[in-house]
Structures are given as C-alpha cells and as structure tokens.
Amino acid sequence: MDLLRRSLAGIFVYAFLLPVIFWPIGFHEIQPHLTYLFAGAMFFFSVLRLIHYVNSKRLYALSPRAWFITFAALSLSQAAILGTVFTLAIFDERFFPIIHVSMLALAGIASSALLALSPRIRFGILNLTILMLPAMITGFLSEGYLPLAVMMLVFTVYISGIGIRANKEYKRSFDIEIELEAQRKELETLNQTDALTSIYNRGYFNQHFEDQWQYAMRHELEIAILLIDVDHFKSINDTYGHLAGDACLVNLAYAINKAVNRAIDVAARYGGEEFVVLLSGCNTEQARSMAQKIEQVIKDHKFVHEGRGIPVTVSIGIATTMPKPKQKSSTLIDQADQALYQAKAQGRNRSIVFTEDE
Numbered sequence: 001m002d003l004l005r006r007s008l009a010g011i012f013v014y015a016f017l018l019p020v021i022f023w024p025i026g027f028h029e030i031q032p033h034l035t036y037l038f039a040g041a042m043f044f045f046s047v048l049r050l051i052h053y054v055n056s057k058r059l060y061a062l063s064p065r066a067w068f069i070t071f072a073a074l075s076l077s078q079a080a081i082l083g084t085v086f087t088l089a090i091f092d093e094r095f096f097p098i099i100h101v102s103m104l105a106l107a108g109i110a111s112s113a114l115l116a117l118s119p120r121i122r123f124g125i126l127n128l129t130i131l132m133l134p135a136m137i138t139g140f141l142s143e144g145y146l147p148l149a150v151m152m153l154v155f156t157v158y159i160s161g162i163g164i165r166a167n168k169e170y171k172r173s174f175d176i177e178i179e180l181e182a183q184r185k186e187l188e189t190l191n192q193t194d195a196l197t198s199i200y201n202r203g204y205f206n207q208h209f210e211d212q213w214q215y216a217m218r219h220e221l222e223i224a225i226l227l228i229d230v231d232h233f234k235s236i237n238d239t240y241g242h243l244a245g246d247a248c249l250v251n252l253a254y255a256i257n258k259a260v261n262r263a264i265d266v267a268a269r270y271g272g273e274e275f276v277v278l279l280s281g282c283n284t285e286q287a288r289s290m291a292q293k294i295e296q297v298i299k300d301h302k303f304v305h306e307g308r309g310i311p312v313t314v315s316i317g318i319a320t321t322m323p324k325p326k327q328k329s330s331t332l333i334d335q336a337d338q339a340l341y342q343a344k345a346q347g348r349n350r351s352i353v354f355t356e357d358e
C-alpha cells in the first residue's frame with residue numbers, strides 16, 4: 001500500500017507528460033496522429049490507475065495478489081508506451097524535433113520511477129528495463145549510436161544501484177521502527193513493574209486506580225481496595241535473612257496475583273511488605289470474599305527457606321465505595337489503611353472491612 005501512495009504523483013505526471021513534451025515544440029501539428037495516439041494512451045492508463053488507486057483498499061482486502069497484478073500491469077503499460085515514444089524520439093526522424101526534451105524526460109522519469117518503486121525493487125528494475133531497453137537495444141543495433149547506447153546502459157546500471165540502496169535503506173528504516181516499538185513496549189513494562197516481585201508497581205496502580213475511579217463515578221459503580229500487609233515481616237527478615245524475606249515477597253506477589261484473576265482487577269506492590277488490590281465494580285461482600293480467597297491462597301502456599309517452612313500470614317484492610325463527584329480517590333486508600341490498622345490491632349492474620357464509625 002505504501003508503494004501505491006508513493007506512485008500517486010506518477011499517475012498525474014504520466015497523464016500530462018507527453019502533452020508537455022509535444023505541445024510547446026508544436027509536435028502535435030507536425031504529427032497529430034502520433035501525438036494523440038500516445039498522449040491519449042498515456043492519459044487513458046492514468047485514468048485507469050486513478051480508478052485503481054481510489055478502489056485500492058477494497059481490491060486489496062479482496063486479494064492482495066489481484067491488487068498488485070493490476071497495479072503492475074497498469075504501471076508497466078505506461079512504461080512500455082513511454083519506452084516506445086523515447087525509442088522513436090531517438091531513432092525515428094519524424095520525432096527528431098522532440099529528441100532532446102525526450103531524452104531529458106527519459107532520464108528524469110527513469111530515476112524518479114525507480115526511487116518511487118524502491119520498496120519493491122525487482123518491480124522497479126523491471127519498470128526501468130521496459131522504459132530503457134527498447135531504446136538501448138535499438139542503439140546497439142543501429143550504426144553510429146553505440147556511444148549513446150553504452151551511455152544508456154551505464155545510466156541504467158547506475159540508477160539501478162541507487163534503487164537497490166534506497167530499497168535497503170527503506171527496509172532498514174522498517175526494521176528500526178519495529179525495534180523501537182519493541183523497546184518502547186519493554187520500557188513501558190519496566191516502568192509499570194516492580195523490580196523484585198514482577199507484579200505492577202505503585203506508579204501503575206495509582207494511574208489505574210485513578211482511571212477506574214473516574215469510570216466508576218461516571219457509571220455509578222462500586223469500587224473496592226484491599227490493602228494487604230505481611231504480619232511480623234521484620235521478624236521473618238531477622239530470623240531467615242533478608243534474601244529469604246525477598247523470596248517471601250516474590251512468593252506472596254505470585255499468590256496474590258493468582259487469586260486476583262479478573263482482567264480488570266489489579267494487584268500491585270504498594271511498598272515494602274505491603275500489597276494492594278483494586279477491584280472494580282465490586283461491592284463489600286465481593287471484596288470480603290476476595291480477601292478470604294487471598295488468605296486461603298497464601299495459607300495453601302508453601303513458604304520454604306533452606307528446607308524450613310516460613311509461617312506467613314497477612315492482615316487485610318478492605319474499603320468499598322461508590323465514588324462521588326468531589327470525593328478524592330485517596331480517601332478510599334485512607335479507609336483501607338484504617339481497616340488494616342484495625343486488623344493489626346485485633347491480632348493480625350485477618351481482614352477487616354472499613355465502616356464509618358471506626
């Protein structure tokens with residue numbers, strides 16, 4: 001399709017090229033039949049190419065092969081007409097008045113067409129060959145035209161080389177684009193991911209939470225937050241070592257992520273040994289049962305260090321609301337934090353739902 005866009009200018013140039021060459025010199029008066037025959041044929045094919053251009057999307061969707069064959073047939077037909085005109089201009093004395101301007105046009109058309117078609121370089125070179133070969137062969141076969149034929153050959157080889165280089169650069173720019181897109185995605189993932197646990201980080205959570213808060217407000221939906229804090233994590237670190245503590249956090253993140261399986265919900269590391277879960281469109285009861293599910297998954301998970309089991313429990317603070325205009329999203333976090341504080345105060349290893357009177 002890029003090829004098509006690149007050849008759009010050619011459609012218009014080819015439609016009016018021959019009149020521009022023939023008319024100023026008065027060739028249409030000397031050879032009216034030949035003038036109208038060639039200029040008319042070029043114009044006719046330009047109209048066909050324009051129709052093809054306008055219907056390209058539909059035709060391409062039907063069959064890319066059919067699209068390309070039509071594109072190639074129309075372009076090559078115009079190259080064949082021009083190749084014939086230029087050959088006549090050089091070797092047929094009826095055309096001699098336009099010989100100089102024709103040669104200039106031939107060089108210009110050959111170079112620009114090749115560069116425009118450089119994304120499909122083989123097709124570009126075929127186009128160039130159809131344009132140049134008739135005049136070149138006639139030159140080699142006609143007496144006194146050898147230097148001109150050699151010059152045309154050198155020119156054809158030279159601009160083919162430029163076309164091949166343009167094709168390589170064209171492909172390289174695509175490769176670079178693909179590589180940059182992959183790097184952008186990788187950076188985006190890194191930017192959203194917690195380095196230790198590989199689940200979402202707080203930055204991503206904040207963004208997602210804000211989006212979901214606004215969505216819930218617009219659609220009058222409930223939204224729930226679960227703040228999860230590991231109980232006595234300091235003593236886990238102190239007893240088993242910091243690395244064992246790290247491994248514990250990794251396993252916990254895995255377990256929490258496993259429990260949270262709706263695509264819209266998000267589990268993230270909120271900081272140190274604290275995790276957060278955002279449940280969109282969830283009421284208090286559903287949030288409470290998610291907390292129980294998380295507790296169960298953690299209970300079922302074996303936390304082991306050097307063959308010794310590590311007892312891991314968590315406390316969970318739950319807060320639910322239907323966001324209202326002017327209400328800040330941070331209030332829900334505060335409420336979940338207050339509920340978490342209650343859960344710690346009441347002996348840990350439990351989940352507490354925030355209520356206004358707390």
Ligand SMILES: Nc1nc2c(ncn2[C@@H]2O[C@H](COP(=O)(O)OP(=O)(O)OP(=O)(O)O)[C@@H](O)[C@H]2O)c(=O)[nH]1
Pocket residue numbers: 196229230231232233234235237241242243244245246249271272273344348
């Ligand atoms: N291994 C490890 N420890 C961490 C990390 N981030 C925070 N910690 C530790 O987590 C511990 C948190 O301790 P506290 O805030 O006293 O809480 P706690 O011991 O879990 O006690 P409660 O929360 O009251 O049950 C501190 O010792 C921190 O050093 C981490 O990435 N890796």
